[in-house]
Amino acid sequence: MLDDFFIRALLAGIGLALTTGPLGCFVIWRRMAYFGDTMAHSALLGVALSLLLHMNLTLSVFAVAAVVSLALLLLQKRGTLSTDALLGILSHATLATGLVIVSFMTWVRIDLVGFLFGDILAVTEADVSLVWGGGILVLLAIVYLWRPLIASTVNPELAAAEGLEPERARLAFMLLMAVVIAIAMKIVGILLITSLLIIPAATARRFSASPEIMAVIASLLGAVAVAGGLFGSLRFDTPSGPSIVVAALAIFLASLLPFGRRDHGAIANAHSGGDSR
């Protein structure tokens, strides 16, 4: 029943979900969901350029996503247009430019749907090792930068005053996003990458008492969603990328049901434990 391609898909998907968990928490905390979308959409321009210039696909997607995020930083500093307008421009401009370039190259046939929605069942062993290798590097970088990232998310000026260089953390965060988008594209596709970042993290919020716990829970929930989505797609013969997102959504909806309410319990404890004054 479980063929090799399915095992590979499972491994790649779970590896990706473990990486997107903590990164997705930052996307939520920093309110950068639309920013993540913009970087993901620019991946199609990366695909087009890689075909045009015969470059490595992953590298080319990473480079374009990184350039787009840096361009956004520069445009934000000039402060002429609001951030959401800039994001709207960059997001669709890069997607459309990518599509136009691809259409000019009549000599190549590309599986556009595969890029837009992912083709996790077609991942090779090389893809699996790329996901795990890249994922481990991203996770190590997040662990190393954890304190400056958290502090500058709470308040960049506070982080700067106390010597944590928020600009460096922000730049590192954007590059990590570009890496994850480059390795995630084949698995869930350009249009669905941000859902794997946001939905597990949003689900984890209710069950978390600290940022660290939220990051871990988001990773685990993402892995569960990947497994559930893949088995579902096998069982019901549905497209695998969207099935993973639907599984993540199902977990999110289930988490909204009123059970446990641990957050209220924590507050009650805090107020009853008045030992001083």
Next chain:
Amino acid sequence: MLQTNAPDRSTLVSLSAAGLYRKGRWLVRGVDFSISRGEIVTLIGPNGSGKSTTAKMAIGVTRPDEGEVRRVAGLKVGYVPQKLSIDWTMPLTVDRLMTLTAPLRGREIDAALEATGIRHLARAEVQHLSGGEFQRALLARAIARKPDLLVLDEPVQGVDFAGEIALYDLIKTIRNSTGCGILLISHDLHVVMAETDTVICLNGHVCCRGTPEAVSRSPEYLRLFGARAGQTLAIYSHHHDHTHLADGRVLHADGSVTDHCHPDDGHHHDDGLPVGRAGPMRIVHTHGPDCGCGSDHSNPAAAGGDNAAEKRDA
């Protein structure tokens, strides 16, 4: 108060002619002052006068566009920003907030929470705290790391009057026990912490500077604030030598009118009367009627007459 000023204190931060230019205008310009170990400097001024901007330049959050800011190497800053909102999407307890920028030992956290009176809230989520409790949590965080320089941007906002006195007492205790320098931004134009060594009034530039006079010397304020407040709060009398007119020009004490302030305007280096210590208790304030500083101005017609004379008397 001044006797506690030991002469051999080392300077932690000094600003000389520092200014910040943003979006076509100078937010502040020509700011000169320094903070030494064990010294308390209070910045006051109307909204938008550049108090927070000046504090941010002092601690290196923003770089000045002119002038110079010098900090001793390895200066450890504890900062309480004026505005800080923590998104509800981030789960953060008071305990976790303490180690936001650096790791701390458990008893250091406990001591800081104990000192600010919120130890019972250690496990509460910061989003559930009241304004006053959150302010105490931020102060606890800043002092827990034992900084060389404590920068408090309106630390008593949202705290009731009794709490304000308690927090000022705490700040005094911190200064006395750790010997750190403190840069305090006050939301009040006239009432400052009694332990303040230097009060600097900003309005885009240094309008005036001096030392506060104890509330306890003024029977009116003693009646208003009570004897306990008298040990903690002090009055700062303004001694400006110029007035910002409605059209942006500046009326100087000698009657001349210029388009801008001169860089050395308002710098009273305690010539003549010792500023703010021997003068009358009433508050002399000579901004223009629309300066937005919240002070009660006499009617504009009288501004050039009685008021000006009164000012010169002071």
